[in-house]
Every structure is written in structure tokens, then in C-alpha cells.
Amino acid sequence: MDNLLGITPRSGFIGVCFAMIGVDEMIDQRELTKLYEVLDRFGFNEEEIMKEMASFTDLSLSEGMRYGQKSMAAITGLDSEMRDNLVQALTEIAISDEYFHDTEKTLLTAVKMTFGMPE
Numbered sequence: 001m002d003n004l005l006g007i008t009p010r011s012g013f014i015g016v017c018f019a020m021i022g023v024d025e026m027i028d029q030r031e032l033t034k035l036y037e038v039l040d041r042f043g044f045n046e047e048e049i050m051k052e053m054a055s056f057t058d059l060s061l062s063e064g065m066r067y068g069q070k071s072m073a074a075i076t077g078l079d080s081e082m083r084d085n086l087v088q089a090l091t092e093i094a095i096s097d098e099y100f101h102d103t104e105k106t107l108l109t110a111v112k113m114t115f116g117m118p119e
Contacts, residue, residue: 007067012074013086014044014052016111019068020093024101034096038089042082072114083115 007015017039021031039049059067075086090111094104109119 007070007074009074009077009082010044010048011052012071013042013078013082013089014039014049015056015067015071016075016086016107017089017093018052018056019071020090020104020107023103023107025103026097028097030096030098031093034093038092042085042089072110075111076114083117087112087115087117 017035021027021035036049056064056067075083078086087108090104090108094100094108112119
């Protein structure tokens with residue numbers, strides 16, 4: 001199911017996970033490892049992940065910001081289980097480098113607010 005912005009909810013899930021690994025401006029190998037681990041656990045195949053990664057890595061800063069906004073809009077189309085899975089995935093990615101940065105907390109809070117979940 002595509003949303004009006006051209007990003008599916010599943011693509012949005014991946015996109016928001018990508019955002020979590022870079023939101024603190026420090027991409028740690030442990031975060032990348034955790035990213036692939038949680039995406040695999042929650043049913044994303046390598047083709048889906050690589051497609052989104054190729055789209056994401058070729059963007060300029062302003063395009064990356066728009067991609068992030070579209071991803072945030074797209075995740076509203078996730079079902080309840082996948083919403084819970086996304087919050088779990090983001091939490092695991094954020095703490096995988098053993099520090100929960102303020103920017104990571106802000107992104108997690110924004111996702112929870114998008115889903116109407118308590119902070």
C-alpha cells in the first residue's frame with residue numbers, strides 16, 4: 001500500500017530505522033549491526049533493505065530531510081503490531097552503542113507521538 005507521498009509503510013519503517021542510526025551524527029558499527037538484526041527479525045528481506053538504503057544514501061541533506069518526513073508520514077499506515085515492532089527496533093538501535101543520545105530520544109518520542117503512544 002503506497003501512501004500519497006510514494007513511500008509504503010514498510011519502506012517508512014526502514015527509513016525511520018535508518019534515521020535512528022544517523023540522528024546522533026555518529027554512525028556506530030554496533031548500530032548498523034543492530035539495524036540489520038531488527039529488520040530481519042521483523043520480517044524485512046535483504047532486497048527491501050538494500051532498495052531503501054540505495055535510495056537513502058544517494059540523497060542530499062535537504063532530500064534526506066524530505067525522505068525522513070515522508071517516512072514519518074508513511075509509518076502511520078503500519079498496523080498495531082508493526083507499530084510496536086518499530087518502537088522496539090528504534091529503542092534497540094538507539095541503545096546499541098551503549099548511549100541513548102538526546103536526538104535519539106527525540107526521534108523515538110516523535111514516533112510514539114505519531115502513533116498516539118505515551119512517552
